[in-house]
Amino acid sequence: NYIEMAGTAAQNVTLNIWSGPIQFIANNTSGINLLSNVTCPDTLYLKTGYMQLNNFNVQSTAGKFKTQVVSPTPRMVTNGTGHLTLTGLNSFATATFPVTPTINSISSVILKNNDPSANTFNVRVERGNNPFGIYNTGLTINRTWIINDATNIGAFQADLTFLYPDTARNVFCNRAGPMQLGHFPVSAWSVDPVGILRTPLQGPGINTTDTTGVFAPASLDSAFVLGNEFSILTLNAGITLNYFKGNKQANSHVLNWSVNCTSNQAKFDIQRSNNGISFTTIGSITASYTRCLQPFDFADNNPQGGLNYYRIKITDIDGRVTYSTMILLQSKDFAAGTLALLPTLVIKPLAILYIDAAKAGPVQVNIMDANGRMVQAGKETVIAGQNQLTLNFEQLQPGVYYISAYGGSQKWSTVRFVKL
Secondary structure, three states, X not given: OEEEEOOOOOEEEOOOEOOOOOEEEEEEEEEEEEXXXXXXXXXXXXXXXXXXXXXXXXXXXXXXXXXXXXXXXXXXXXXXXXXEEEEOOOOOOEEEXXXXXXXXXXXXXXXXXXXXXXXXXXXXXXXXXXXXXXXXXXXXXXXXXXXXXXXXXXXXXXXXXXXXXXXXXXXXXXXXXXXEEEEEOOOOOEEOOOOOOEOOEEOOOEEEEXXXXXXXXXXXXXXXXXXXXXXXXXXXXXXXXXEEEEEEEOOEEEEEEEEEEOOOEEEEEEEEEOOOOOOEEEEEEEEEOOHHHOOEEEEEOOOOOOEEEEEEEEEEOOOOEEEOOOEEEEOOOOOOOOEEEEOOEEOOOEEEEEEEEOOOEEEEEEEEEOOOOEEEEEEEEEOOEEEEEEEEOOOOOOEEEEEEEEEOOEEOOOEEEEEO
């Protein structure tokens, strides 16, 4: 009442549908190759070794499919389009699908059916992440589990436990880190359920991740992948700055900014300059997508004497670099005789000229082009101390210019700027 494949060399089987209480026993450590679809009316027993399905399917009843507990675990090698089908997996019943894409590993699925009407599931597993569209495959497990609910699980779900070896991960994937379940039900990847992270349990050579999955409509394959946080979806559309501002607090300059971050990771280099041209990085913050949802702050506890220009260099996960606008803060020990212009890259017609004056009085402000020709001149009145003068550069053509100021016995250093 049984057929046993127990050769010492690889064996082939062509066996369609048979009737009667006949068990099929796979007991060949050298492997069995399926050369036709096989439907077993009675027990399908994986005793040792493996069965390569190629492009054919093998079907059994959930209650009559079993594997012997030996090492290595007997397995179904889904090296083509073939899959393992188990019928009769009734509501709240659990079955293990011992599938693997290669003969040297195991990437099983343990499936608990939570639907009172669904009872038939097809399962296979592939190497890699398919279909195309995973955002960062370097952060994923190098497996795609294909599960088909052949009897329409509808709005219900199944509890899924994925087993995979230590080696089944891509280069940057943290196999001990939280995992998301990527789901491709019909035409696009999603994260299922949204916002849920699972931490794998690690064993000797095997990792397990428990999660909950929903399925495509009946008779359509659902592809599932596992990956670290924000590896599944294409979130990287750059980083935009909502605001960047600063203020003086005691002897420190405190900078505050907020971003709209659609990148999985962002780096913020805080840069400072005394002339608005040459900048030095004075601090760095690397933030995840989740951290980017909150505002940032940074304290410069040792500002330079006089003028301090600040900007943020923003680098996203792809290496794309953008810069914030500049802000200017004056330290408590502001140096007399300092002249500064903000911004030094003039796009709008107006810019702010900062002058520290030793005494009040009229000041001549001259603008020269790169060839030393006077292109704009005017008189301003300053008070003793710090002054902010608004200048209009609307008449200037794009190019490099130099601004200087003098009045009475006072003379200030020349400042270079660019009109765009």
